[in-house]
Amino acid sequence: MVHRSDLVMHVDDKLEENRRHDIEAAISSMQGVNEAHFNDRRPHLMLVSYDPVRISSFDILAQMSSQKLSAERIG
Secondary structure, eight states: OOOOEEEEEEEOSOOOHHHHHHHHHHHHTSTTEEEEEEOSSSTTEEEEEEOTTTOOHHHHHHHHHHTTOOEEEOO
């Protein structure tokens, strides 16, 4: 059975498009993450779809922090 949750991350930093793509790739490559992408209309918001059985939202937040980003989980 596949479990799926969605998480919205708020990134405080202003990021260039290339940097956003790099972050999306880093988060998407994590075991248990199905997809990660920034919202085109609101580039400070990232939607992450993940399997909460395999990875926690805290692990995703830790990866964001390791990317030298100021981010928080908002939903």
